Amino acid sequence: MQLGEKAGLKPSKPMRDVFGESLLELCKKREDIVVLDGDLGNSTKAEYVRNVFPERFFNIGIAESNLVGIGAGLAACGFIPYIVSFSSFLLCNAYDQLRLSIALSNINAKVVGSHGGITLGKDGPTQMGIEDLALVGGLPTFVILVPSDPVTMKASVFASADHKGPVFIRSSRVAMPYIYDEKNMSFQIGKALIPRDGEDVTIVGCGIMVSMALDASVILDERGISVRVVDLHTIRPIDVETLVESAKKTGAIVCAEEHLIHGGMGSNVARILSEKNPVPMRFVGLRDTYVESAEPFQLLEKYNMSTMDIVKAAEEVIRAKG
């Protein structure tokens, strides 16, 4: 099954290709953009920039701490560095450099973590960023973006350049279908999108989980349940208004993310709603475990993160409304 198939979404495009193309387009528009690669440019597609603007592309090699530090120095000179590697390597290997040289210094650097989540599949748990959102969440000053489709990926790349300060963009390895139409979609950091509206339950998702939530909504609709889907593409600053409004409107929330349920998107949503407007909630995500090498969809199924798990959680949380 393809992501977004049930919801009738337009065919997918590999997110890394979209990222590489968007970054190249950004470099064409702005001369102050530089790209720093941790020797994975062929995999993250940051190499698209290397081919056109070799003087603004630096392969720092397999040394993430140094990669982040050099990026910080370039930012101090007035450039906007895009520091690109696998999410897990950047966040886990260079955490202290992200903390001191970027977050605490509050510099204008952008960090892009590819291969977030478990759907990179066969390369296995060593390469998977399952804790990256929790880690970057521990760095005050970082804006955190998790695009859900090719359109929001491109928008995230451009919006991150316009935002002054540290930004983290997370992408996943799998291809994602088009949820939005570039022409009539307005992307704003901190403002969630609502690709589908409904009355009985809200599914809040980010990344691949948004198209999966849309698939789940079709199945739920067939069962007489009306679903609102919130695309929480920005985890910080979090869109309190949309979350509270959704809780009030539907009275039940399911959070779905391709991340540990600890410290990721869902934890943040729960913190906001527990303060502002508590309603029954359920969480779809990775539960306190590492996963294994396999096909992406096999993993989503085995670790209870599939479309049907979202459906189940929605039905359960509606029952909890009483």
Add this chain to the structure above:
Amino acid sequence: MMANPENANSEKLREIAKTLRLDVLDMTTKARSGHPSSCFSSVEIVTVLYFGGILKYRPLDPWWPERDRFIMSKGHAAPLLYAALARAGYFEVEKLLTLRQLNSPLQGHPIQRLVPGVEATTGSLGQGLSIGIGHVLGGRLKGLDYRVYVLLGDGECEEGQIWEAAMAAAHFKTSNLTAILDYNKYQETGPISREMNLEPLVEKWKSFGWYVTEVDGHNIEDLIKSFSEVTNIDDRPQIIIAHTVKGKGVSFIEADYRFHGKALTEEQAEKARKEILCN
């Protein structure tokens, strides 16, 4: 101030070094915390850089794009950096005594641009050299010919990031990057040779592709010569390994690692002040 070591007057520099030592002593004693002995080993190095005509900078235009960069990678020597910046005219000398106090920008370890002239956030060791490379690459892209100086601690060279940066600096042929290693031979818990041996240090840096020179890190004239010497190297980064004495200038804390990270008591400080003034 423009770079011009020719005009450096050693006698005057020795007086400035004395002033900086006294500043550090006053600041850390008042704050009742800090790392005075780690500052004291770097005093002559910092003095020569800021007041010996090595760095070009504009105190009233601290982020002048063409300035030379000085990055204090051994962030625990923050008091010395603040003292040098204040004495160079970046901010009022009176502010120095607010070190480590609530609402003062003078943090225990330096935060980038929180204080005019502070180029980088350091304190978790090992990070300054990479940032320095970023400044070199940025200057190259902008066609600016400033130099970048990074002061490293010796214990700091146990961090892996230093060697990542050492490799990258040589790879990018950062000939306008000079590292200075304050080799005072002690880390927090004891002599470096006992706790985590760094030797052979000269060979290590050479094999990483750096130009290496050694100097007595308390000899003003020799330091000026070393800083002049390295500007002639046009194909690789350079490191000045400065042999220093931890706690230099205060006999009863010299080469005594137990004073690492300890401010002196009022009584000790009084004794230290007399020694520094008599030296």
